[in-house]
Amino acid sequence: MDDDGLYSRLKAYEGRPAAVSGTGRDPVNAPMIRHWCEAMGDRNPAYTGPGAIAPPTMLQAWTMGGLGGHPGRARPYEELLALLDEAGCTAVVATDCEQEYLRPLRPGDEVTFDTVIESVSERKTTKLGAGYFITTRTDVRAGPDLAGTHRFRILKYAPARGRTAPRERRPRPVVNRDNAGFWEGVREHRLLLQRCTACAGLRFPWLPGCHACGCPEWDTVEAAGEGTVFSYVVLHHPPFPAFEPPYAIGLIELAEGVRVVSNVVGVPYDKVRIGMPVRLEFRRYDDELTLPVFRGVTV
Template sequence: MSDDELHRRLASYEGRAATVSGRGPDPVDPAMIRHWCEVMGDTNPAYSGPEAIAPPAMLQVWIMSGLSGPTARSAVFDELFSLLDAAGCTAIVATDCEQDYLRPLRPGDVITFDSVIESVSPRKDTRLGAGHFITTRTEIRAGGELAGVHRFRVLKYAPAARPAREAAERPRPVINRDNAGFWEGVAGRRLLIQRCDGCGRLRFPWLPGCADCGSARWTPIEAQGTGTVHSYVVMHHPPFPAFDPPYAVGLIELAEGVRMISNITGVRPPEVRIGMPVRLEFLRAGGEQWLPVFRAAEEGP
């Protein structure tokens, strides 16, 4: 099938229903609003109290179906994806979304929605591979009243052949006048954090002034090098010649109370756990470049 013929068939799905009479799995919920605000660090008083509204950016949250998968998706949507699969476009990646907010959502609102396949692009060549962008348009209602519109775009593509991996050094850190002292410490195999001379607060990453008291005076102190995994992700994509996925990137809480992002070594990525004790070590990343990383430590008695 030629590219033009394939696109004509794909375009015939435009305007057809992707979801019919969808219903949010739960009403708008104060607990979910609180969790969202804590994760985002959003302290806007509009999102708490007896007159609370949901943050507008949570619009999609109330229609997500979870691991069980969508229950209201139409057969038409599956047909479109099957056609692309048959054409070799077997991979998918989300690219972007757009949202319009028409009225605030409040705790207790019951959410319903319908969506259509708004557009299917002609063939596009990307670094990931050649494929088609599919845009769905979802109208989200609260109590039957239109509350927002959510456009979601994915690329369904045929994965491009990967070139042979070449040896490469890890990217060099950006060193400037504000963090040069930190990297000088790393070069000497020392992990330095800052202590404000005004209020005594410890901080990392390095900053020119204290966020608490505003003092521009500080003293570098050497961290013990012990800590725990506060949070982490396992990176599988995108591939990069200097890295060998999968690998774990952790938010490490140091014994001093500050947190830093670094690799977790000495353990298989699936075995990393929140709360896991780690210990600092230094990784030579080519030439004279050293990087601080954290190796999984033995649990104490």
């Protein structure tokens, strides 16, 4: 089938359902809100107390199927993916998402949702390979009310062939005027935290102003390097030449009270546990890149 013929068949799926009458696995609830806020370090009082609302950015969380997959996925979406598989577009990568918030969700709300295939792009050539961008739109409701809309975009593509394998170089960090001091510290094997000169609050990642009092003035404190695993995930997929999955990524709570996301090293990925003590070290990945990581301390 030529590209035009395939594209015509793909376009025919626009407007067809990807999920119908989906139901959130759990009602909106305070424990999940608390876990989310703790992981994000979000202390907004709107998310606690008797009149609490859920953080708007949790919109998708209430619709997710969990490790069991997506039992409510509609046949047209499965057919669309199968059609692309048959055309050689067997790989997939999530590219971006957009959310619109129309009504706050509150503990006790029962969430329902419908998902539609909103658009399929023309064939695009990317560094990963040639394929098609698929955008789905999920309308999330609390009772009869539309609470928000979540658009999710993937690239379904045929892996590029005949390319020279890239050197195993990790992506370079984005250095700008707001975080340049942090990366200067890393080059000196120092993990620097910002400290507000008005309220003495510590913060990480680096920001142009204090999130607690708004003061734009700050100095730095060097972290001692001791911490514990506050939360973690194990990344299995997708493989990338610079990385060797599976590996553990931890949300590390430093002794100073702030949290840092970094790799947990020195222990098998399946032995990482919440509460595990860790110690800062600096790992050199190539001539240009050194990163702070945290070595698990077994007791």
